[in-house]
Amino acid sequence: MEVKMLQSQSSAAEQSFPLSREEASSLRLKIEELEGERSRLEEDKKTLEMQLERFTLQGSYDQSRTKVLHMSMNPASAAKQRLREDQARLQEECKQLRELVHTLERGGPIPADLEAVASLPSSKELTELRKQVESAELKNQRLKEVFQTKIQEFRKVCYALTGYQIDITTENQYRLTSMYAEHKADCLIFKATGPSGAKMQLLETAFSHTVQELIELHLLRQDSIPAFLSALTLDLFSRQTVA
Numbered sequence: 001m002e003v004k005m006l007q008s009q010s011s012a013a014e015q016s017f018p019l020s021r022e023e024a025s026s027l028r029l030k031i032e033e034l035e036g037e038r039s040r041l042e043e044d045k046k047t048l049e050m051q052l053e054r055f056t057l058q059g060s061y062d063q064s065r066t067k068v069l070h071m072s073m074n075p076a077s078a079a080k081q082r083l084r085e086d087q088a089r090l091q092e093e094c095k096q097l098r099e100l101v102h103t104l105e106r107g108g109p110i111p112a113d114l115e116a117v118a119s120l121p122s123s124k125e126l127t128e129l130r131k132q133v134e135s136a137e138l139k140n141q142r143l144k145e146v147f148q149t150k151i152q153e154f155r156k157v158c159y160a161l162t163g164y165q166i167d168i169t170t171e172n173q174y175r176l177t178s179m180y181a182e183h184k185a186d187c188l189i190f191k192a193t194g195p196s197g198a199k200m201q202l203l204e205t206a207f208s209h210t211v212q213e214l215i216e217l218h219l220l221r222q223d224s225i226p227a228f229l230s231a232l233t234l235d236l237f238s239r240q241t242v243a
Contacts, residue, residue, distance in 0.1 A: 027097060034097070038094070045084075045087075078196070164178055164179070164233075165179070172192040172193070173190070173191045178232065178233060180236035186210075189202075189205055190203065202219060211235070
């Protein structure tokens, strides 16, 4: 949520005036609202981290035996980056408001860098702002619910169309399990690397050792993840058909 910064209506940057009780109360209320928003952003960040940790895959891998491949950007990292930026912005605004309160309590002139936050909204404006905040929070909650529903629908469609269930294991790592896998533990692990997760590494797993010929042909020679996954699907499907 963005905090509305009001332009100073005073033309005298260095003019000194005492802090009234109403102004001090309004400033403190604004600081509490900003700190409350920062706390909510931190809670959202913790929730995302807990969701990622829930799917943590135990085990190790040899990075020297991986292959760098191309894939799309990672949305989880982008969301976490936005949360960090919002948190830093709100912290800076809280700091400026605290400095303004201290300046007014001392009866000193308002520094030029604090003039932008010196103009306080009226009670009517504050009430309207609170209504806008409540409306935005309600809309945000509904969007989150719709987003979660769409994510589940998208995962089901991907599974039905590609034959692979894709799960996030740890940050920047994705587990692919084929619907034709002979065992539940048969899976492939890809790790996003490079700027915005634009490249992928195929990590070593017990299952990857059983498809070395496909890896050699489609990944190392042809450098194509789609061709590799398609060939693996046909191979697993043929095994079930023969059986």
